[in-house]
Amino acid sequence: SLAVLQALEDGLKKADADPSVKAVMICGENGKFSAGADIRGFSSPKRRGAALGPIVSLIESSEKPVVAAIEGVALGGGLEVALGCHYRVAHVKARMGLPEVTIGLLPGAEGTQRLPRLIGVPAALDMITTGKHIPATEALKLGLVDEIVEENTIEAAIRLANKV
Numbered sequence: 001s002l003a004v005l006q007a008l009e010d011g012l013k014k015a016d017a018d019p020s021v022k023a024v025m026i027c028g029e030n031g032k033f034s035a036g037a038d039i040r041g042f043s044s045p046k047r048r049g050a051a052l053g054p055i056v057s058l059i060e061s062s063e064k065p066v067v068a069a070i071e072g073v074a075l076g077g078g079l080e081v082a083l084g085c086h087y088r089v090a091h092v093k094a095r096m097g098l099p100e101v102t103i104g105l106l107p108g109a110e111g112t113q114r115l116p117r118l119i120g121v122p123a124a125l126d127m128i129t130t131g132k133h134i135p136a137t138e139a140l141k142l143g144l145v146d147e148i149v150e151e152n153t154i155e156a157a158i159r160l161a162n163k164v
Contacts, residue, residue: 015064016062022162025066025157032072065164069157070153072094074090079111083110089147091150098127102131107128123142146160
């Protein structure tokens with residue numbers, strides 16, 4: 001939603017400007033990271049406000065480490081947000097993917113560029129062209145996430161952020 005995008009942009013800019021902030025952790029609420037955009041908004045007239053692509057680029061260009069704490073799902077734009085982060089920690093039950101292709105869309109926030117750089121072209125093409133969701137264990141093997149945990153993902157992401 002526009003509110004989430006604006007909150008991400010505002011929070012990142014505030015953290016980057018604050019010398020007391022050493023790292024940033026991005027998480028969802030109530031055990032969910034992000035299932036991506038609400039496709040009903042795609043048919044709405046363009047509204048002013050933050051757009052996902054520039055926000056993901058803002059995350060990626062942060063001089064402070066940004067860690068994603070992935071619980072539940074990171075799909076579509078949600079996975080693109082995680083791809084912009086410098087590190088990704090996922091709960092063992094999390095699932096990730098770019099399902100847009102199943103409704104005739106391509107990922108629009110540079111997921112088609114970031115995913116191959118992270119996991120290689122063959123694996124990325126498979127995910128991008130099929131829209132399949134992969135479990136956290138497979139994401140770890142591919143290099144999509146840096147760590148998987150069975151306990152509190154947010155606490156694990158904070159530990160990683162403090163370490164880096």
